[in-house]
Amino acid sequence: MSCCDFSLRSDEGLSPEIRAMKGVYLLYLKIEELVDAEDLEDPLPQNARHMLLLLESPKRMGDLARDMLSQPSTVTALADKLEELGLVARRRDPSDRRAWLLELTEAGRAEHAETVSYAAELFRSVSGLDDDEIKVFATLMTKVRTTIEKSGLPKGPKA
Amino acid sequence: MSCCDFSLRSDEGLSPEIRAMKGVYLLYLKIEELVDAEDLEDPLPQNARHMLLLLESPKRMGDLARDMLSQPSTVTALADKLEELGLVARRRDPSDRRAWLLELTEAGRAEHAETVSYAAELFRSVSGLDDDEIKVFATLMTKVRTTIEKSGLPKGPKA
DNA sequence: GTCATTACTTCAGAAAATGAAGTATTCAAT
């Protein structure tokens, strides 16, 4: 009589949302571990990759700090490091000269694309989904991204 | 002419796997941030929550270290802390008395369930998916979890 | 029985994060 059984039977009575989130967590952690394992020759700190992933579009450093639930000083240090690596660049927010926008450089976009691309390669084998299922999943994920991008958290740069 | 445009148009030419992974990343990071924000009165370190999530079933500490891509000493320290909090317990692996199995306690299972449950609550509003889409997504995620649990990474406790 | 290997712990040192104080800018109130 083992505890924390992971079988389908333990899903009985769980809402679709919970089943969905359990899957998202496990899938993310799994892919993350494989991506990090692959990157051993040129590893970025976990939070550096996290930051690159969040910089789909330029963000204020304060907003990034809030997104990452860390102190502004943490973002400063991490941005320094990524700037040194040539992966991000700072530019002044024209609407508020106190603020800096952080954006990916060409190299940063490549790094970002590489991470996502590698994760995508892993996706099929890790997930066990077939072609049709992946297409359905991708369609749902596109809607999800659209929703998240629309709602934001917090506001991105003032247009 | 902005860079890193996140619109659907920028998805053109991307494989379903890449679109899937972009969504998984964004969804996970978003939910993670909201869950952490909620937990401010009794916050667990990020990696502590990560560990609780990985302990769906008892795991060897060495395996956990590999899953989390950290040193065994890191898992020792983190396990100490979670044990102090009453969230996990260590027990000897009967098949190898050098090894320890780490498992969730009643409180740990509650914490785990609470995290997933709260994330599930957020899921609907964050994702923007409707009832039918969530059910489809949950079905796909159940298959994903089954696949991941079957393949493991690395081996779990010897049965 | 021996000894190389494995599993986790300990601990000194390194790395990363925090939070208070600092500098520069903004903008509402006067």
Added chain:
DNA sequence: ATTGAATACTTCATTTTCTGAAGTAATGAC
């Protein structure tokens, strides 16, 4: 037009977390 509270990020001393080598205990091939 001026002022000062608030905001945005940086600096830096301190705290927290992680690493990796060395240690102890157990395993298993020979």
